[in-house]
Amino acid sequence: MRPRKCRKVCLSPHERIFKPAGIPLRRLQVMRLELDELEALRLADMEHLYHEQAGELMGLSRATFGRLLQSAREKVASALVNGHSILIEASEENSHIHLSDEKAD
Numbered sequence: 107m108r109p110r111k112c113r114k115v116c117l118s119p120h121e122r123i124f125k126p127a128g129i130p131l132r133r134l135q136v137m138r139l140e141l142d143e144l145e146a147l148r149l150a151d152m153e154h155l156y157h158e159q160a161g162e163l164m165g166l167s168r169a170t171f172g173r174l175l176q177s178a179r180e181k182v183a184s185a186l187v188n189g190h191s192i193l194i195e196a197s198e199e200n201s202h203i204h205l206s207d208e209k210a211d
Contacts, residue, residue, distance in 0.1 A: 143178035
């Protein structure tokens with residue numbers, strides 16, 4: 107397996123866990139969403155950037171960005187449909203992620 111290319115992320119989430127109301131977290135299956143997957147969702151679905159533009163901002167190819175976005179969308183959809191919690195992995199151990207102050211315009 108090839109080492110992951112460094113990915114630029116321009117956000118720091120305010121919350122790390124999202125879950126259905128009224129159900130204790132310990133009773134829920136957890137879907138882990140990496141910070142770069144959250145950034146892909148933000149760029150594609152909130153900033154409405156094309157995959158090529160978003161990939162450039164993150165330092166990725168269009169194809170890699172597309173795979174990252176697909177993975178993120180599948181995780182979020184599964185959590186919403188199946189009532190799972192979502193944990194955003196924002197730790198420093200994600201060494202392939204470089205936090206940046208640059209935002210998409």
